[in-house]
Amino acid sequence: xxxxxxxxxxxxxxxxxxxxxxxxxxxxxxxxxxxxxxxxxxxxxxxxxxxxxxxxxxxxxxxxxxxxxxxxxxxxxxxxxxxxxxxxxxxxxxxxxxxxxxxxxxxxxxxxxxxxxxxxxxxxxxxxxxxxxxxxxxxxxxxxxxxxxxxxxxxxxxxxxxxxxxxxxxxxxxxxxxxxxxxxxxxxxxxxxxxxxxxxxxxxxxxxxxxxxxxxxxxxxxxxxxxxxxxxxxxxxxxxxxxxxxxxxxxxxxxxxxxxxxxxxxxxxxxxxxxxxxxxxxxxxxxxxxxxxxxxxxxxxxxxxxxxxxxxxxxxxxxxxxxxxxxxxxxxxxxxxxxxxxxxxxxxxxxxxxxxxxxxxxxxxxxxxxxxxxxxxxxxxxxxxxxxxxxxxxxxxxxxxxxxxxxxxxxxxxxxxxxxxxxxxxxxxxxxxxxxxxxxxxxxxxxxxxxxxxxxxxxxxxxxxxxxxxxxxxx
Numbered sequence: 001x002x003x004x005x006x007x008x009x010x011x012x013x014x015x016x017x018x019x020x021x022x023x024x025x026x027x028x029x030x031x032x033x034x035x036x037x038x039x040x041x042x043x044x045x046x047x048x049x050x051x052x053x054x055x056x057x058x059x060x061x062x063x064x065x066x067x068x069x070x071x072x073x074x075x076x077x078x079x080x081x082x083x084x085x086x087x088x089x090x091x092x093x094x095x096x097x098x099x100x101x102x103x104x105x106x107x108x109x110x111x112x113x114x115x116x117x118x119x120x121x122x123x124x125x126x127x128x129x130x131x132x133x134x135x136x137x138x139x140x141x142x143x144x145x146x147x148x149x150x151x152x153x154x155x156x157x158x159x160x161x162x163x164x165x166x167x168x169x170x171x172x173x174x175x176x177x178x179x180x181x182x183x184x185x186x187x188x189x190x191x192x193x194x195x196x197x198x199x200x201x202x203x204x205x206x207x208x209x210x211x212x213x214x215x216x217x218x219x220x221x222x223x224x225x226x227x228x229x230x231x232x233x234x235x236x237x238x239x240x241x242x243x244x245x246x247x248x249x250x251x252x253x254x255x256x257x258x259x260x261x262x263x264x265x266x267x268x269x270x271x272x273x274x275x276x277x278x279x280x281x282x283x284x285x286x287x288x289x290x291x292x293x294x295x296x297x298x299x300x301x302x303x304x305x306x307x308x309x310x311x312x313x314x315x316x317x318x319x320x321x322x323x324x325x326x327x328x329x330x331x332x333x334x335x336x337x338x339x340x341x342x343x344x345x346x347x348x349x350x351x352x353x354x355x356x357x358x359x360x361x362x363x364x365x366x367x368x369x370x371x372x373x374x375x376x377x378x379x380x381x382x383x384x385x386x387x388x389x390x391x392x393x394x395x396x397x398x399x400x401x402x403x404x405x406x407x408x409x410x411x412x413x414x415x416x417x418x419x420x421x422x423x424x425x426x427x428x429x430x431x432x433x434x435x436x437x438x439x440x441x442x443x444x445x446x447x448x449x450x451x452x453x454x455x456x457x458x459x460x461x462x463x464x465x466x467x468x469x470x471x472x473x474x475x
Contacts, residue, residue: 055111055175058224059197063108070102070217071095079212094209101213107177109197114175118196122168126161130274130333134169135382135424137337142173142268145340150222150263152253153337154373155270156242156381157231158470159277161333166229166270167196169335176229177221179249197226203234203246218249219256222265229270232370238283240469245374251366254354259344267373269338271381271422273470275331275440284462331440334382336422341376343369383416383423383471385437391468391475394461399453402438409434412475421474 058066070076076098084094126132145151153176155166167176178198193200199217202210221228232245257265277283347354352365392408393400400408410430416423425433438454441447446460456464 056225058221059109059175059177059226060111063106066106066220067099067102070106070213070220071098073216073220076213076216079209083209097209098213101210102217105199105201105214105217107197107199108194109175109177110195111175113195114197115171118167118192119171122164122171126164126168126333129161129278129330130165131329131331131426132165132168133332133334133424133426135334135336136380136422138339141339142337145266146264148225148263150225150253150265151227151268151340152222152265153227153229153268153270154377155229155231156272156377157233157236158240158272158274159236159279161274161278162231162272163198165272165333165335169337170229174227177226178229179231181235201249203248215252215255218252222253222256223263225263232374236279236283238286240466240472242374242378242473245370247363247366247370250370250373251363254343254362254366254369257343257354259347259354265343267341267343267376269341269373269376269380271336271338271377271379272334273382273384273387274333275384275386275437276444277466278330280463280466284466331386331436332384332424332426334384334424336380336382338376338380341373346372378473379420380422381470381474383413383421383474385426385433386440387437387467387471388412388423389434389437389441390464391471393447393454393456394464394468399450399455401453402449405438405454406431406434409437416471416474419474421471 080094080098081091083089084091087094151174153166153170155162163178163180170176175197178193178196179201180193180198181201181203190200201214205211218228230249232247232250233243234246235243237243253265346369354362354365357365388409389405392405392412395408413423413425413430426436427433438447441464442449446457446464448455448457
């Protein structure tokens with residue numbers, strides 16, 4: 001029993017590695033997970049005392065549990081069985097597809113990352129680039145919402161910066177959960193978005209099984225009280241105007257909504273605008289040479305790394321300008337939060353009974369509701385200095401003096417105020433606001449000043465039109 005045993009060195013090393021792994025897996029990792037979960041619960045309890053909209057239990061549930069719940073949801077299983085039966089595919093193969101879809105969709109929200117690390121990164125990044133402002137917010141309407149309310153922020157989509165800007169400005173209210181396109185499924189953006197509570201969507205998927213898994217996740221999150229944010233336009237505006245909205249996510253929500261239930265489904269219209277959109281020239285090129293519909297989906301997925309490369313090139317170029325002392329911030333970035341829009345009240349006002357509708361009729365109701373929501377979003381889009389000056393310059397028929405331009409912008413502001421538009425005037429000084437717009441356009445060489453006469457640079461007219469279009473629907 002006590003005789004020594006001789007073993008090869010490789011076997012001793014292997015045994016040591018396995019023993020260390022077992023100790024790590026069975027002893028250390030459970031302790032670390034317990035400690036991190038305890039810290040996360042402390043953070044969430046602290047946040048829920050401060051936030052206007054608490055982080056619901058669904059959002060705090062482990063990702064592994066949510067994936068299992070989604071995979072074995074009765075409606076998903078029903079769709080899976082139908083797929084296996086109709087296609088003749090083994091059930092195990094279809095189940096593996098469902099699990100892959102669920103893992104792709106379900107986020108890995110971390111309250112610690114979102115509010116501790118993500119907050120600092122978002123604050124530093126967006127405030128480095130812009131003068132960030134919250135223009136208008138219906139605080140009374142938000143405070144009047146009942147505790148059990150499913151809330152969805154509905155936004156226009158002008159820039160990929162929208163995700164950061166909206167999350168930053170909503171930070172004192174809640175944590176937002178976004179639906180993000182496939183362009184962001186690249187390292188490390190994918191991991192960061194999941195930690196921030198975002199979930200990925202294949203916007204043009206024709207797979208009914210995938211759509212059912214996505215539908216059930218959206219419905220489960222909505223029923224669980226997760227505060228969501230969506231961009232109904234489905235992509236960035238190519239010409240500055242609001243795009244035709246898509247109703248997919250809204251339709252999913254309506255399918256699971258019971259007007260007689262405990263929870264109302266309330267939408268908060270959010271309008272976003274910038275004095276400079278980082279992607280403006282690229283978006284204008286897409287508007288002229290847009291991808292064909294046949295390869296649009298492939299391009300969205302393939303351009304993830306290209307988008308990341310563009311971001312790094314942009315950062316490098318601006319860092320170089322900072323070093324040389326020739327860099328300026330990109331003007332104002334502003335968001336307005338409109339009044340709550342109750343789905344229950346909307347349906348009651350129109351006498352619509354969702355349960356009595358077939359699929360086509362419900363689709364028409366979703367389209368009508370989305371039309372009203374996008375109207376509300378359009379009404380709260382901020383009017384910023386660059387848009388004001390761009391619109392005024394393009395409305396003229398030739399060069400204009402600075403004095404005449406300022407007079408026309410003043411008249412435009414008066415007209416917009418009379419219509420109830422949300423005009424943001426920096427420092428409450430109209431003169432300064434006009435000067436900000438002129439400075440931004442001059443620095444970018446979009447307008448020329450010749451002996452005190454201002455004129456649009458001909459080749460830059462489309463870019464000025466892009467910024468004028470942002471407020472054209474309000475005029």
